[in-house]
Amino acid sequence: MFLTWLPSNITPNFILSKTQIVKKMETHTFFPLIISCLLFVYCVLRVCYSIWWKPKLLEKKLKRQGIRGTPYKLLIGDMKEYMRQITQAWSIPLTLTHEIAPRVDPFTHNIVEKYGKVCLCWFGTTPRLIVQDPELMKEVLSNKLGHFGGPPVNQLILILTRGLTTLEGEKWAQHRRIINPAFHLEKLKGMIPDFATSCGLLIEKWNKSIVQTGTCETDVWMEFQDLTGDIISRTAFGSNFEEGKKILQLQKELQVLVIEAMQTLYIPGFRFIPTKKNRTRKNLDRRITSMLKTLIQRKESEITSGKSRGDDLLGILLQSNKEEKNSLNKGMTIEEVIEECKLFYLAGHETTSNMLTWTMIVLAMHPNWQHKARQEVMQVCGDTSPDFEAISHLKIMTMILYEVLRLYPPVIAHYKHTYKETKLGNTLSIPAGVDVTLPTLLIHHDPDLWGDDAPEFKPQRFSQGVSKASTDCHLAFFPFGWGPRTCVGQNFALIEAKVALAVILQHFWFELSPSYAHAPQTGMTLQPQHGAQIVLHRLD
Template structure:
């Protein structure tokens, strides 16, 4: 009996391992799985993809474990941003040095590496047109959803039925008649801007320096707040400040995004990004709930999507709306400061159409193919707000004779196509608004070589909003002031999601009267 009891005890000890032993086994299995997954993601798959595409004749950079081209890209960006450039429009080597060097060395279709993720740069207009038109239905938006959520998820980052649903809902808000109804809000905001500049001039010796980058960010923020929520800029100011900081922090996070689970690491940058996101969402939730309560009280409307979805769309509208227009206006005034002959021509046109009256909708339509519109287009060509777009294949596809596996990320470099001398001619780096005298398609010989707002079904829904605001603001500035670049201005375009002036955009303004 005693022997049987001892045997049972011994068997029991063998059959019932301690919790600590189980934990060690589980930890070992987890490490084994993570190592296997990491090896496949960061070593085996990149090498397999690279060999498959090189076998089809595609060139590009070699994969470097585990960061790909991120380290070199970071080094080149730091070097480019270390000093300003001459006041000219040859900005691609400074704005996107790695992209520029890669295409220069390997051609318009080539491989580069975003960490272990292969990206295929495609800078051929015909291929870009096919990808953006998405007639096959197999090109999706490529984005890191966790990182996008911290900035602005919304319509721009959805696919499939959710994208279609969210695209339909705001469409009516950007129809011609709705935009026409926004004109008084646009004009009021621009009048406030003009008034503040006149006040500064009144206390100066006839001219004053202004940083238009800050001024136009305030203007576009004011316009969005008034048109979207009926509030003043002061109510939205905190949101804009937070989103500007978030954009800078997002760029920092990009350098390490190839590390699995990096956004969950308790780094200072990650913690601050989550704090910013929570504060933005809290502010927007308050504005939306207040607006919805007023609508319910009057019986006019109610939310047609979840409040979380509305918050994401508002984050996107706030950021994209403010950034796009402020970038457009800033670079337009910079180039007009460099080219006073076009400033004079545009001013004559504006004064002949409006005199000193506020711009009207009908009058703005008369500027469609005139100097103001051509100037805005040429500024968008030379200084596109978004310098590159990305898409991802949802299935194995052939593009330009090369067979790509499902999940291939393609990069469409807007800025390279906008600066391509084979498309625009030898004067590609000159500011020549007359290129657009007969419209966009004649300027590009019907090729998709000008797409500052994207193209195809995913074209920016707010492009008419941005252009209308740009025309009104530019017209009113020209009505009241002449301007030139300040001696303190340093020409230094660089990207923080959109194309910013690194050291601001200082101009000297002088009243026309």
């Protein structure tokens, strides 16, 4: 507008004409439009690549090597069929059988039956390679080339713990090095009195229920959750175990909310929306973290002042962490110690309670083996509380626990992910971006590895140890994992289970309640869907 008053013959060279200004404006308007169109096309291509071209390319690479499996379906993969099969299977209890794989994990069981022990299915847009071959599994778990790692972690899981099981690389190695001393056998020996104390309280509770009639019915799954929660609280926090139990209760509430969220349709970013349940999850996490931080700081102060010997799990962890820092390493921050304490609860509490639950159910189904186990306990321990020396002589009980772990492994599968293209065996080349499932439950029930009697409860198969129990000595039994990432707490869990079972067998014989429904299912661990109702009888 300001040019209208200038005569055309005196317009300076540096001032543009009206026509030039219009052209410039058109150019400036058109340029952002081009950029917007290019960005739109780029986004469309990226989406198409992610949901179609990349999955089809990976599918082609895998199937070209003779790997059979389901065809890729846009976006959902096999999720719809997976949910259909598992919903149908979990709607009906089993008869009293140990052949549980078709109910617990029907989709994996059916796909392996159809396509073989190395086969392909789809978890959304991600190909999932199921590997049920012991030799190939050994390669995956040993991970010598470092190309296998944990699958991308659901952010909801991380609210429960960012501890050892979620870490990779040097950070994992550092934490494992610091945590290992807490689970050395010599340390565990000193914790057995705490195991026995907690078990004694459980026996006292059952005796009160049984005093009038001589029998009582109880859901041992719930009872063992309380027992193992008490044990992990005592052994982790020593004299502060009552505070530890409060933390455990909050963690159980948080775990229920997390599992519930994981079973619903995943919407990216939804966890940040301040819904009532999202706020509750965050509030529980804040409370747990705050309570653990206070407890850890108090424990550090008690150890420094000599008020605590530091012989519980937390004390040993803090001392080991201090030694790590003194050796010119960084050690763990207090936030990382908090996350490892959360993991103590998550892994040490639920895994052992479920192992004890299935052992009670199985021994109730097989009273002859219950009788054998009780005879051994009476012969080795008499009426006294079991100590480490006695525990080490319970051979029949060890065989029973191994056989229960074979038939009812706490974790039904191990999951890995390829972050680089890697060789597997002599012929397979697995591209990056593939999930790898090692189906523990199917392997533990495989007739090719365990014989035609694989579905039967036969503890005597472990009479000569784990290495000679199966027809394949390489890797047929791995309830606690295998290789460098074997569960650090497996000895803790087994000793805890032996003490608990020994004390129970000293006081009661037991049978399944008529109300018990045999319905194993998996959440984070293998659980009885409708509880574990057992009738207890006091020994004469």
